[in-house]
Amino acid sequence: MPSGRISRDQFHGNLDLQTTLESGQTFLWKRSDNRMYEDAPSDDVWYSTVLPADGEGTEPTIIRVTETSDALVWESNVDAEWLVTSLLRLDDDVPTIIDTIRDTAGGEPLLEEAYDAHPGLRVVRSPQFPCLISFICSQQMQVGRIHAMQTKLARTLGDTVEFNGQTYHAFPRADQLAATTEDELRNLGLGYRAPYVKRTAEMVAADDLHPGELHQYEYETARDEIQQFVGVGNKVGDCVLLYALDFLEAVPIDTWIRSAVEDYFPECDHGSYTATSRALRDRWGAYAGYAQLFLFHYLRKRE
DNA sequence: GACCAGGTAGCAA
């Protein structure tokens, strides 16, 4: 069974899997009850199932990760060190990124509180199509319920894989979601999002548009283009650009960020989403998305 | 029972 250790010396900054994977930036990881090895200082194992790019007919990849004091330990059904590094963005130099935000923003007490409160929080990279669908599902939903909904989608509609004596469920492919009726999706608890998911899946399955194509555009164009998908507006679009498409300048403005703008930086409130988002990017710079995640998580968890 | 949750589509002015 392929497995390995990635020493903490090999990546910059802290990593706290629990904080990072339950911060509401991804709904595609789950915590496992099974330890990976006997003397683990922490028995918190996280796993995710990833479909290879060629999709149908190829066995999904299982990734299991846990932390030790000096390393990130992984195991998989394939040699997955590069994939783990990519999914968790271990190449990101987070301290330098935070310094860059500091240099751009100047003194930002609220952000400093957020960094201090959650030192192991990182942005991670989600697979594109699952990220798109899960954020379409996220609207008007609490974070915990979004996780539960994505798990149910995978268990009901995704491919299964056996690994190390356990059954894992991959996130459904576009063709699988497109082949599901709107009523079935409603029965899985999607509510009014059911037709959004179905129609977006149909677009991807028919090759009308794939989220990966948006890489070619500069940020604001990509955000316009991604809204061709049904159920995707400015906010969901920004989440997908930030968490799946490497647009680290994207600042999703949700209810939390909206109220933080009112309370802490009203000078950035320019009314429209586009103008306010532009002001926040001017304030925080090329890594504004990192600032947004720290702020979102801090505001949501304090008190 | 209201009210809320990482909003968006559809429509009117």
Next chain:
DNA sequence: TTGCTACATGGT
């Protein structure tokens, strides 16, 4: 362009 409103569903 901006400003409504309806929209499912489960938890306080």
